[in-house]
Amino acid sequence: MTKFQRNEIEELLQLYFIMGSTNCKKDPEYVLQQAIEGGITLFQFREKGPGALEGREKARLAQKLFRVCKDAGIPFIVNDDVGLAVELDADGIHVGQEDLAANFVRERAGDKILGVSAHTIEEANKAIRDGADYLGLGPIYPTISKDDARAVSGLAIIDNFRKNGITIPIVGIGGITAANARDVIQAGANGVSLISAIAAADDVKKASSELKRAVM
Known part of the structure; x- marks a missing residue:
């Protein structure tokens, strides 16, 4: 398992920012710095979708963003690329469920934090057996940030997982804003994860601050 304690992961998930170059209106480094100043607690590098960087270009951007996070003491998560994470x-x-198997990732990643997207209780239990440290549930609300997003699950999925004995940390994703983030926490999630609500905001720092207040 990870070197992070469960209560640490619960706190890290509070305001979880996910971004790649395709999500930003401005320079990704600047966007990330502003988001950190606004209060994000965790960052995931997700370089996917039309026009996404590949190969060494992707790795170079990841290195830049990793340095920004490291300087600020914000843990850095990589989406679906074990080689890059290592x-x-x-x-x-x-x-995600269509990505590498979680047990393989746990084996390769050692004691790194392992997050797994889950949509059913069965997927959740398998992820836990495979060594997941937290689950990503969603999309909670309609979202335009992911072109591969599934049907909206609503807040009920979080409540259902908790009622069915899923106790590990949970983060909600999909269409979350400052106006509805508190509802996600009250449904049983430990935090919210967002792409466009921060990355596409005109004022990234202000958007992050408003979200942080909503989940506190």
Whole structure:
């Protein structure tokens, strides 16, 4: 398992920012710095979608953003790229159901934080058996940030997981804003994860601060 304690992970998930170059209106480094100043607690590098960087260009951007996080003491998670996570010595990796198997990732990633997206109780239990440290549930609300997003699950999925004995940390994702973030926490999640609500904001620092207040 990870070197992070469960209560540490619960706190880290509070305001979880996910971003790649395709999500930003401005320079990704600047956006990340502003988000950190606004109060994000965890960052995931997710370089996917039309126009996404690949190969060494992707790795170079990851290195830049990793340095920004390291300087600020914000843990850095890599989406679905174990090789890059190991190369950077990132703090963790997150995989979806269509990505690499969680047990393989745990084996490769050692004691890094392992997050797994889950949509059913069965997927959640398998992820836990495979060594997941937290689960990503969603999309809670309609979202435009992911072109591969599934049907909206609503807040009920969080409540359902908790009622079915899923006790590990949970973060909600999908269409979350400052106006509805508190509802996600009250449904049983430990935090909220966001892409466009921060990355596409005109004032990234202000947007992050408002979200932070909403989940406190």
